[in-house]
Amino acid sequence: MIAIDGPAGSGKSTLARRLALELDLPYLNTGLMYRAVTLEAIRRGVDPDDGAALAEIARGLRFELDRSTRPPELRIEGAPPSPELRSPEVEALVSRVSRHPEVRGILRGEQRRLGHAGGVVEGRDIGTVVFPDATLRVLLTAHPEERAARRARELGEAPLEAVERSIEARDREDERNVPALEPDLELDSTALSPDRVLELVLEALRERIGEA
Ligand code: DC
Numbered sequence: 001m002i003a004i005d006g007p008a009g010s011g012k013s014t015l016a017r018r019l020a021l022e023l024d025l026p027y028l029n030t031g032l033m034y035r036a037v038t039l040e041a042i043r044r045g046v047d048p049d050d051g052a053a054l055a056e057i058a059r060g061l062r063f064e065l066d067r068s069t070r071p072p073e074l075r076i077e078g079a080p081p082s083p084e085l086r087s088p089e090v091e092a093l094v095s096r097v098s099r100h101p102e103v104r105g106i107l108r109g110e111q112r113r114l115g116h117a118g119g120v121v122e123g124r125d126i127g128t129v130v131f132p133d134a135t136l137r138v139l140l141t142a143h144p145e146e147r148a149a150r151r152a153r154e155l156g157e158a159p160l161e162a163v164e165r166s167i168e169a170r171d172r173e174d175e176r177n178v179p180a181l182e183p184d185l186e187l188d189s190t191a192l193s194p195d196r197v198l199e200l201v202l203e204a205l206r207e208r209i210g211e212a
Helices: 012-023 031-044 051-060 088-098 101-115 126-130 144-154 160-177 194-211
Strands: 002-005 027-029 063-066 073-076 120-123 136-141 185-188
Touching: 002 012, 002 126, 012 027, 012 120, 012 136, 012 194, 027 031, 027 073, 027 101, 031 051, 031 073, 031 088, 031 101, 051 101, 063 101, 088 101, 088 160, 101 120, 101 126, 120 126, 126 136, 136 194, 144 160, 185 194
Parallel strands: 002 120, 002 136, 027 120, 136 185
Antiparallel strands: 063 073
16 A cells, blocks of 8 residues: 655646556545545535535445556546546635545545555545555655646646635645644655656655565
8 A cells, every 4th residue: 555645736646646557556546535525515505514414425425446447546426537526616615525524534434445455545644544554655745836837737727826826725724634644755746757756656665665
C-alpha cells in the first residue's frame, strides 16, 4: 500500500496513477468519492450542511475497482467517473460536504475495503487516517501559484484568479477536515517534472522495502 496525500494541484493524481502503472497495482483516487457524494447531493437538492442526508447518499453509492483496466481504477455506480465530478459547482461544495464525520466514516470504510489487497491510494487523509500502516506515505506539495496554474490548464485555461480563489478556499476548509501528516517522504513538486517526482518516490520505496 502506498499513500499519496496532498492538496489540489500538487500533482498527486499524476503521481499516483503513474506509480500504480509502474508497480502494477490498483489506483484509487479518493477525492472522486467525495466528489461523487457532492454531485449526487446537488442533483437531489440536498443541503450540504445536512450530514445525515449526505451520509445516506454516501451509503447508497456503489464504489468498485475495475480490474479490467490498467491500472485497475475506481468505478462509481458501475461507470468511470464522469467529467461532471470536476465541475465548478462540485468544486465549490466538495470541502463542505467532506466536513461531516458521518460522510468521512462511510467513505473511509469503502476506501479500506477497496484498498485492502494493496494499491496506490491518493487523498487528503490516506497516510494519516485511512492507511496509517502504508508501506510508504508520501506528502506531495507545490507552491499555491503553481497549483492554481496547473489546475487552470487542466480546466482548459480557466481564469487564473478564479481558480486561485477556489483552491485557497478549499485548502482552508480541507485543512480543518484532516490531521497533519508526518510523511515518510515529503516532496515539493513546484520545480520538478512528473518523471522526476516518480523517480524520487520509486527510490524512496526501494529504500523502504530494502529496510523492511
Ligand atoms: O483530491 P481532490 O481535489 O479531487 O479532492 C476533492 C475534495 O475532496 C477535497 O477538496 C477534499 C475532499 N477529500 C477529502 O476530504 N479527503 C480525501 N481523502 C480526498 C478528498
